[in-house]
Amino acid sequence: MLSSLLGFIVGLTLGLTGAGGGILAVPALVLGVGLSMTTAAPIALIAVGLAALTGAIDGLRRRMVRYKAALLMSIVGGVISPLGVWLAQRLPELWLMVLFSLVMFIVAGRMFNQARHTQKSGLSPHDSRAKACMVSDNSGKFVWTMPCFLTIGSIGAVSGLLTGLLGVGGGFIIVPMLKRFTNLKMHSIVATSLMVIALISAVTVINALTSHVALPPVTWPFVSFVVGGMIAGRIVAPKIPATFIQMGFASLCALSACIVLLNAFNIL
Template sequence: MLLASFFGVVMGLVLGLTGAGGGILAVPALVLGLGWSMTTAAPVALFAVGSAAAVGAIDGLRHGLVRYRAALLIALLGAMFSPLGIYFAHRLPEKVLMILFSLLMVMVAARMLRRERKDQGPSDHGHANWGQKNCMLDQQTGRFSWTAKCTATLAALGAVTGVVSGLLGVGGGFLIVPAFKQLTDVQMRGIIATSLMVISLISAIGVIGALHAGVRIDGSGMAFIAASIVGMIIGRKLCARVPARALQVGFASICLAVSAYMLLRAGL
């Protein structure tokens, strides 16, 4: 119970600091730290990630940072495709799931280690010229211009996020955050807040699907979930004080180490 609480706090802390990556650590913590199977760990990880993300999303809504229409569209498509991921998760061998998760962690670590151009400007608006991004903010209203291209882009992101969420028990922030940076001109504060709202919605749908499939959450799982919420609150308070680059390098290093260990456990 104590170990589960510790892992939960760490996962929530990472989620609060980065807006992504919490689920990437949650599943290995439960599988490697507590000895759970992938199919048992996935819904608990989703529940914890979703609960912690909801706390951050509410804070983002209070400050007007969440692009809630975009978040709802992504979550809607995620809800439609999440059962597909859950279907395959219960039919693939445990070893295959561990290998897929390990490769996913390597991908996330590589993205974190890659240096990116810093966005400038104190506002939540980006500074890309019109047409450079798939989804652009109207500089007068501060809202997305909902073109067919923008709608299709966000819908596709939601579908992919839903499948991966159901399959591996991750919230999808590692997909949403870089996709928003690449495809929209929203600044990082708005990206993180929007990501947290999407994660909370998709995670809730995934948990409901898993519970419907017969998965149950025990006392250790509930302790992990409660501790993750505490970690999220701490992370949201510390995010302005932690150097972004140091956080990225540290998180990427942890991902690489855990992925290597999971590959070893899988027999590679």
């Protein structure tokens, strides 16, 4: 029952923000269900990957996904993610938990500052200032220059490494970075992030399962409720201002970081 409730909350967060699913799924499984980080990581990826695929299909139907950028990030991230898996299998559990919490604190701070700046300045979430990757007003697609190609590829590389290392989908990196380096609207960023998460998670899950990682019985109830939460999140997301979504996600990340960090020190 607890794992189902936690799964629904994880899926709802993923549907609303395009991020946060994996970064919340791992501590939910570790602290709520009592699994280890290495056991929780592939379960989180299966759940988040399937839920993200559901959201990405919805985004494609609404023509909000920038699929070329998503494919580039996914290819680069898929190549890099096995390196993260290799590192995760060789690092102590305590180090993984501390690293995980630090990453969440950094992401929470960045997302909150971006949302607060938007509120104070009165800027629209769709900022038209010149950035590394600009969407053409005529075609609605990215204008592909070398700086744009390198920027999108680098986001994919960092996302893939953290996906393999920490068992997260990478959306918590993709969403703030796309917001910072592109002029995409927030709902398009969310849809594009979901497609990347689905593709990178699939590669990482296959790699983990071929490494003979055993899945406990709690896996499939948790996965099904994450997918259900995703569907609910995608339904209500258009009705909520993007700034509120960012602030809510930042608060959840900070709270999860505190819980994981305290639990890590209890191991000592």
